Amino acid sequence: MVLQKRLDYGFNGFQVPVTPRAPRSARRRSAINKRVEDNSMGAFDLLATVAGKLLLEGESSPASSHTSTGKEKCTIINESCSLKVEPSDQGSCDRKFFVSDNISQGHNQSCSLKESPVHQNESHSVMTTSNCSERFVSDMLVGEKCKNEIGSFTSKIQAGASVYRESGECKLDGEAKVIVKDETNKRGKVLIGSGADMCSLEDPMVWEGEPPALVSSDSSTKVPVCVDRIPQKSIPVSRDDVKVVSRDDDENSSGCTHPSTTTRYLRTAPRIGDRRIRKILASKYWKVAPKLKDEAHSNSYMRPIYNGRKNGYKRQRSQMNMPFKKRKIFDRSTVLKSNGGISSESFFDSGEKGITGNAPASCSKMQGAKAISSSVAGQHSSFKSRNSHVKLRIKSFRVPELFIEIPETATVGSLKKTVMDAVTAVLGGGLCVGVLLQGKKVRDDTKTLLQTGISQDDQLDSLGFTLEPNPSHIPTPLCSEDSPRMLPCDILQPLTRYPPDPTSETSLEPHMAALGSFIESDHDSAPSPTDTSADKSTTDSKALVVVPEMSAEALAVVPGNRKSKRFDIGQRRIRRPFSVSEVEALVQAVEKLGTGRWRDVKIRAFENAKHRTYVDLKDKWKTLVHTARISPQQRRGEPVPQELLDRVLTAHAYWSQQQAKQQLKHPESCVLV
DNA sequence: CTTAGGG
């Protein structure tokens, strides 16, 4: 029973700076450039480059924030509740992004759409020019096709001359540049300036391959076609809504026992510990797909998947020992600076009726909103540099719609954090990058930029990138020893869907009512492993829960990874001393289950303490035993009641004996109790 | 993925 009133916020999308945080030296410009080897690279390489960029941005980030205390650099605007994710310039801020109001974005505002609660399950696409002078809103097909495109967001990309103006252009937003060599095309279209005053000198289109079926001038027709071509199953999820309930206090985490608001995603398998996720994400190297001759004829939108997950666990610090192969890959995604400039413009407008871009989210309750992230494409200008590189600058990406539910009594700080978590979860999770050319999705990753026409000056105008929920849940193409296998998105596993059941909001309750488990935060009054009180879950003001959406279309899109994985990347977990109550629970569980069944212990007593993995419990037991054996004077930290330590020794002795007995009886078989 | 142990 939820006693607290909640405020629901539906965020259709966030504009996310591509480069949340550039090196100090480069931060001023906030631009990051990427250089891609040559023109022969396949489209996938381009994707990997772009996507890799995104991931890389987050990896070096010092982790953050579980214990964030709402100091995030965020601001909330009253009326529209429009939030914007922006790169954080604050040195002390660990985060890459921060949420702030988007109201001030004048140019964006002009593009915003009015809210329209109705037809929320329809998806639309909006195309705008940088100055928003144009706006195309076209209804996209509703239904299957529509779903496919849902959740994707497009970045606006513009290629421009190296002479782009730094002023007035790239202020807050980070930018990413993609530089691709293009040996053949010398003809150039130069885009000067940015935003409203950008202009370009066009060249006649010259297609090497098949010309695009669309006319770039008319966006209204572009989009539908684009959608049309999206494989039905490529994006199994129709929305990115996430309902998050956060604690109503700001969580000035006392010590480490109050992990603070944490987002919990349905898709999460209880058994999967943070650790694994973190590890997977830790491997931030995007492997650029090798030439895939075999797949050359495939039309499918390909994406790489990898076999060995173990390889993906490699952490940053392991890089030095990384095989050359890996390092090479890593190097390849290394960000290079470029003096070349380009202009682009951020895209913020969303096609979503109602919840949109700027004034979006509206403070209104978005209950059951079927908001669907719309795909946004932008106008692009291009420029061909002499060195035959195609230079692109991606100013920003939009994050798919988020759905947040938070208690009325929550503090602004916690709201910020909640949003932050949701956003970072999306960012940190698996995202696919899609390439749009002339509004058409380029699915054949094996084609070269040249072949697809991406390297064509004219085409650069209509080149766009989209970030889409990764259908595979796999934290996107990460480093792997094995060569990536390319598989069409179509056959990838769809994300777990939320039950269509409108009452599903309560379906999560069971998760919260674990046997005397610790709910995310530990309290001194923590329950003993035996008192199974379901009441605890009812108090959802304590923990974060992702509440499923009502509509059948409402699907969990937030990439499987919970909370801000990105920040965890490469980061050692924060130390969280076990509280006495936790020790109590541990001891009790071990007394019952014995040593050697840590997973069971975890499930039994720490089911909801997500930060405690069974390995942690095992380690803790180990230290407990050690602690119990040493003199009280030598012990450190919060003193553990001698009574508990005695039980530890007793239990340890008992189970050790049991184990020994089993060994004698069945030396071969495993120990079962 | 789990365990078990060393670091």
Next chain:
DNA sequence: CCCTAAG
């Protein structure tokens, strides 16, 4: 807490 070998 991390990392890894083993199963």
